[in-house]
Amino acid sequence: MKIGDIARAAGVTTSRIRFYERRGIIAPAARGANGYRDYPADLIAILRFIEQAQGLGFSLKEIASVEVAGGAHPISCDEAIRLLSRKLDSVAALIAEAEGRKRRIEALIAELRERRQDAA
Amino acid sequence: MKIGDIARAAGVTTSRIRFYERRGIIAPAARGANGYRDYPADLIAILRFIEQAQGLGFSLKEIASVEVAGGAHPISCDEAIRLLSRKLDSVAALIAEAEGRKRRIEALIAELRERRQDAA
DNA sequence: ATAGGCTTTGAACCTAGGTTGAAGGTCAAG
DNA sequence: CTTGACCTTCAACCTAGGTTCAAAGCCTAT
Numbered sequence: 001m002k003i004g005d006i007a008r009a010a011g012v013t014t015s016r017i018r019f020y021e022r023r024g025i026i027a028p029a030a031r032g033a034n035g036y037r038d039y040p041a042d043l044i045a046i047l048r049f050i051e052q053a054q055g056l057g058f059s060l061k062e063i064a065s066v067e068v069a070g071g072a073h074p075i076s077c078d079e080a081i082r083l084l085s086r087k088l089d090s091v092a093a094l095i096a097e098a099e100g101r102k103r104r105i106e107a108l109i110a111e112l113r114e115r116r117q118d119a120a
Numbered sequence: 121m122k123i124g125d126i127a128r129a130a131g132v133t134t135s136r137i138r139f140y141e142r143r144g145i146i147a148p149a150a151r152g153a154n155g156y157r158d159y160p161a162d163l164i165a166i167l168r169f170i171e172q173a174q175g176l177g178f179s180l181k182e183i184a185s186v187e188v189a190g191g192a193h194p195i196s197c198d199e200a201i202r203l204l205s206r207k208l209d210s211v212a213a214l215i216a217e218a219e220g221r222k223r224r225i226e227a228l229i230a231e232l233r234e235r236r237q238d239a240a
Numbered sequence: 241a242t243a244g245g246c247t248t249t250g251a252a253c254c255t256a257g258g259t260t261g262a263a264g265g266t267c268a269a270g
Numbered sequence: 271c272t273t274g275a276c277c278t279t280c281a282a283c284c285t286a287g288g289t290t291c292a293a294a295g296c297c298t299a300t
Contacts, residue, residue, distance in 0.1 A: 002246080002247080003246095003247075004245095004246065004247080013288085013289080014247090015288075015289060015290080016287085016288065016289085018248095018249095019287075019288060019289085023287090034247080034248090034295085034296060034297085035247080035248060035295085035296090036246085036247055036248080036296085037247085037248090054287095055221070055224075056221055056224060056225055056228075057218075057221050057225075059286075059287090060286075060287070060288095061286090077232055077235060077236050078236070080232055081229055081232050081233065081236075084225050084228055084229050084232070085229060087225055088222065088225045088226065088229065091218055091221050091222045091225065092222060094218050095215055095218045095219060095222065098177075098211055098214050098215045098218065099215060101175070101176055101177050101211050102208065102211045102212060102215065104175075104176060105176055105177075105204050105207055105208045105211065106208065108176075108204055109201055109204050109205060109208065112197050112200055112201050112204070113201065115197060116197050116198070116201075122276080122277075123276095123277075124275090124276065124277080133258090133259080134277090135258075135259060135260080136257085136258065136259085138278095138279095139257075139258060139259090143257090154265080154266060154267085154277080154278090155265080155266090155277080155278060156266085156276085156277055156278080157277085157278090174257095179256075179257090180256075180257070180258095181256090
């Protein structure tokens with residue numbers, strides 16, 4: 001499949017696919033006689049996987065390391081659980097931090113409301 | 121006060137102060153005969169305010185707009201409440217999104233654990 | 241044969257919030 | 271008068287994840 005076909009099928013831009021290839025997130029494509037990239041249809045699923053992983057909070061660097069590991073031998077179930085657990089921790093930390101901010105903002109608003117009451 | 125004095129007092133780098141000036145987050149400094157920046161001590165409090173606001177999740181752009189408004193007439197209590205409320209909403213949205221990610225990750229982990237059980 | 245739609249490459253641009261470095265001017269102490 | 275600690279400017283660099291552009295080549299239909 002040509003890059004445009006893959007892009008349409010996966011719902012991503014062609015420039016993004018080339019970008020992924022440059023960055024080593026996906027394997028370099030085979031080339032036709034005219035120099036055009038020629039991708040296996042499997043790439044569509046891989047691109048969807050990347051989007052999913054991004055949606056869970058994985059960076060392209062993290063995704064790339066899994067993909068590279070997948071090149072030699074696919075990632076084990078245990079390994080996947082380990083990666084997901086670590087990400088779970090970092091997401092939990094993010095939530096905790098955001099909740100701290102939320103509480104501080106709420107406290108400030110309450111304080112300002114009171115001050116407004118005092119002035120009235 | 122010279123830029124280094126301000127920087128030490130506020131706990132920021134001098135390059136950061138110059139950067140803020142370039143970006144219009146703080147007012148351009150008066151200059152001494154030698155060309156050195158000469159800041160009023162008030163800047164220390166302003167720099168601390170900026171750090172606080174950043175800690176609450178405000179971007180420099182947002183902070184700048186408040187500061188600019190503060191140049192003409194200081195921000196009103198009502199206005200502050202309005203800005204904080206909007207930020208509260210966006211922080212709440214961030215938390216909701218992160219919690220969604222957290223749940224999806226947890227679901228995936230559970231699924232993988234089960235699959236591992238089946239294999240055993 | 242030519243128009244339009246695809247592809248190629250490389251390089252520059254974008255946001256955010258700075259940091260780092262080079263090349264030079266200034267000031268106070270010893 | 272020299273050393274060291276300041277200060278000045280401008281410009282480039284950094285992460286992250288791409289997008290956009292320019293100049294060129296290729297392919298298919300009319």
